[in-house]
Amino acid sequence: MKKIFFFIIPFLFYTNCLHAQDFEFGKISVEDIQIKHAKTDSNANAIVLKEFGTASIQIEDNYGYSYVDYKYHVRIKILNKNGFEHGNIQIPLWRYTDRDDEITELTACTFSPSDGIMVRTDLDNKQIFLENRSKYLNVKKFAMPNLKEGSIIEYSYTLNKKNIFNFVTWEFQSPIPKIQSEFIAMIPAIYNFNASIRGFLKLTSQNAEISRECLRIQGSKIDCSRLSYIMKDIPAFIEESYMTAATNFRSAIYFELSDVQHLNGGKNNITKTWKDVDYELKNEKSFGGQMKRKDAFKEILPEILKDQPDELSKAKAIYAYIKKNIRWNRYYGKYGENAIKKSLETHSGNIGDINLALIAALSSAGLDAEALVLSTRENGIISDLYPVISNFNYVIAKINIADKSYLLDASEPLLPFGLLPLRCMNERGRVISLTKPSYWYDIKANQKDINRYTFTGSLSSEGKITGHLITYSSGYSAFNKRKKIEEAGSAELYAEKLNEQMPGLRILHHQISNIDSLDNPLVEDYEIEMKSQYDMKAGQIYFNPFFIDKTSKNPFNLNERTYPVDLGAAKEDRVTILLKIPDNFQLADHPKNLAIALAQNGGKYLTDVSFNDGVLNFTQLFQLNKALYGPDEYLSLKELFSRMIQQQKTDVILKKAI
Template identity: 55%
Template sequence: MKKILIGIVLCFLSLHSFAQNFEFGAVTHADFDFDRNTIDSNANAVVLKEYGTTSFYLDDATGRLVLIFEYHTRIKINNKEGFKQANIVIPIHKSDGAEELILDLNASTFNRNQSGFVQSQMDKKAMFTENRSKYVSLVKFTLPNIKEGSIIEYSYRLQTPFLFNYRTWEFQSDIPKVYSEYVAFIPGNYNYNVSLRGFYKLSDQKSEISKECLRLSGTPVDCSKMTYIMKNIPAFVEEDYMTAPSNFRSAIYFELADVIAMSGAKQSLTKTWRDVDYELTNDKNFGSQMKRKDVFKDLIPTLTKDAPDELSKAKAIYNYIKKQIKWNNYYGKYSEGNIKAVLENRSGNVADINFSLIAALSAANLDAEAVILSTRENGTVNKLFPVISDFNYVVAKVNIDGTSYLLDASEPLLPFGLLPLRCINDQGRVINLKKPSYWIDLKASQKSVTNYVLIGKLEADGKIKGTITTTTYGYDAFNKRKEIKRYNSIDEYVEKIDESMPKFSINKHQILAVDSVEKPLVEVYEVEFAAHNGASNNQLYINPFFINKISKKPFNLNERTYPVDLGSASDQKISVMISLPGKYEMLEKPKDIAIALPASGGRYIIQSDMVDDKLTVNQILQFNKAIYSPEEYLYLKEFYSKIIQNQKTDVLLKKAD
């Protein structure tokens, strides 16, 4: 992250004095003739111009400061895939009776004909509001008369009473932009921390000062105008294995640090971690719930009576909380009630469950702490100064014999010490009731491991009959267990597998340790499937990649500016042994290869052979890191390309004379 920290004795100017906005509706032939090849030949739509500005305004009706955000954009639609750009959604935030307002909405579509341009103005009645939650509504509208080659344009003003989070400006979106400009007007007595995130740099930025541009309590205030410009911005393309896109899109962020009142008194809004520690540990829905050892005092002796050591005690308590309280599917870093009521109701949010776990661990005299974090889809947190709103989740941490275990009891199918993948996101902050808080890395404590073993026999009718045994560990086992639990029974789960693989027939099955989550999950299937059509007895082809074949590349960008985040390291092994009916020799086979990623990042190995009338094919696919940098992306692409190419080759067998 590139920081542009400004201690703003900078200021605010009248909006229309400096704003470099463009005239609404003044489309030109150059706009219609814009060649997308100049920025992205594959672009379904292109932002030709985009302008935004945020300024302070004294609301005469209430006597309070509000923020006014103005937005104006002009977009060219290149093809039908770009039509979705005409569906506009504007989030509106609300809290404690205060709510943002959309004002002066103007939206039109422009199409070209023989005589010039035709403007289709959107009817204001086409705009509607959808309530998403008690904190967010969505204002939605669709521009009319969209065609291939249309230009759409819309502008609006948004008035917000929430001064703490000054309007973020995202330079990058899902389509490329030719020009994007943001102007921030800030009174000199307001100090914001400003940061530029993302891969791309600003094309230009400037600061201008204006005298007496705003009056507060009758006192003139000097203000500043900060202009940020970025040109020829590539689209941000989301790809597999990434955390929140907001972590990587190029954008300007503002956060209010402090305000100097007209009296000269300074109100600091950027807290220290010492302030946050005090606030959280004394909060009735945070620290007070961590302290509720009394709720478990009488229960702990029964829970831990057969536990010979502290680790066994912790596991017994963890398993009890997992079974006792069902997660209501809500995140949160604060309890919604109190853990005594949660235990009685047997339901709660993430914080209810994990504060119950922390309190129970503490009641057993174990060293337990809380860890607040931001989930993968919520983005990473600010490390330079505390922003409590960045965090949306809390888990437990227990320290035993010099080892720390991170626990989330909201997922009953997770083994002890393995967090859900949604929590594996950079770092969390450990909150201790008696000691200062500190950062901790959020990493998967186990590899994801899957082993497949097929032992089969090729029959004269061209079918292979045998047994496939699949053993999974870590997240692979967790995900498979969750899938099994979606069905009413194991038989129903196996039936769905059988239906999804038309070339396979499952005759018998056995699945072990579905509920014993500390053990590997084992699936055993007796199967039969066609290896060849039986047309020739002398020569036959067998595709050895019928188990978990890689047929599609997960990475297709020319360049990726953000990391590949797998969540955890992983191992996959596939062993196939097929007994053949008689003597055969191998004429063709997939090439035996051993390829590796740089710096021991991973490897793929395949070997096939004929030994004692048995065809054997063994594969190993390993990723030794959870996160690969953008610089390693092209190596990953090439790695997968070689695997896919090699897996296109069949085994050709010829009957020996």
């Protein structure tokens, strides 16, 4: 299923639409003041009244490098207190080797109601802060002053954007609705960009024309294409659980530089063929150069591979060695930042350092290992129209043994062999081999996310329940639990925290097995004690059998979802309860047996209660058999969760025999 919906916009098109134009700063209208709710969403907490932006490529006079001159202007109405968060502004400024993005001409003010009039409060420049988010990113931050319900905030700035490759991304949709959003792109004729619109909304109007002599380079006058885009009455884009990057689905315009025409008649192709990309990556010192460094493992391989009888065992041993000896420094990257030897010596590296070292080590052992570059879930889906190296932000290893392939990421010490971090589960990636052309490869979880719970216990006539709860977890559930155990510091402290999080239930003893045996299910064995509700007067005990892995909130709340539900992996939860009931009690009522199934074997939810020979037998099965569900399946999923939540509110009622 395609997760990105877009079409290529012709570089020049002509219409009779009105030209987009900026609005006067600080001149709010009576209509702005009177707006009480958004046309597209009566429950919105804030609304963009007007939004305008322009972007053009300019040449820096002193040094001659090109940059994007981006101007942004927005006016927002705060409808209630929950909308105050939209008065906290953050503007990303990317950092490069030789220069950084810069903001100039930043102006901001708030118009707030006071005694029947709107009072203007300007932002104090001393309240503007620059946060160093990482070595690649700074963030300009400020909070709009004097916010009240009904306030109108307005700000504008000019951004000197040093990297022209992606020009500017203009997002029509945001977390709040917009009345109008307008954008103008001025692109000199010597630059050719691939422009695309993603999302499901249509432009209200668009226009293109020639702007004469908009740029001067070395005395030559260059014409520009003036491209304008307008969208009106734009609904908010609401993010929900189980989705990849919002940029895959939010309505926006994206640009990618295709080629540059030089004044002397030459041409520099930026958008390349995969043959070009293969050559570039294989010959890049920090990518292909790392993959070729088999010599880095020549001395240590014999010890790593000692007593390993076959290729799979050797691969697992090498995978375990890299996980142990190079810790992830929390930076992504498809390129290595250090030499393999340095990463091993310092026991630290980014994703490229770790997984390119893994590939080199596997190759050094005579195994068939390749690199697979991908885009993480939060980075967005990769378009296959044309290769753009910068769209890939991650690299993993692909190893081929006999007739089976395994995808490996050694950055997470608690992941078993062959299971990737959830962040990597993003449709597909491109395999880069040193010996053959690159090719696309689907990225799928090789394990289900599984939890199996078995509780065997007894109920006293006073309503106390005691027994053993045994849980078997595998896939991402086991990984997440192992991470929590590691974060807690020990299995004992993990059990203590678990005890604190479950009011009404007390863990008396615990035993957790296979914490370090990553290829096996994590096994938790708890001796527990809990109280059910006992109505002495009525002689009844109320017991909720859904106390294990209960779902209390529906993750799906939209009336319609226009983007897929992406779990990352199929899921299965099973619960079995065997509860011995006192001889003087009988089953009076219980949750009705339920069976709900999604179409085309997409999943199901089953519950069953029976009572035989003084033992209450309860089973529950919840399955989602696909990692990905389309928008057309959304309402069925929503209904499945809704009925499951309602079912889990019902109790078993045991009545004292007369």
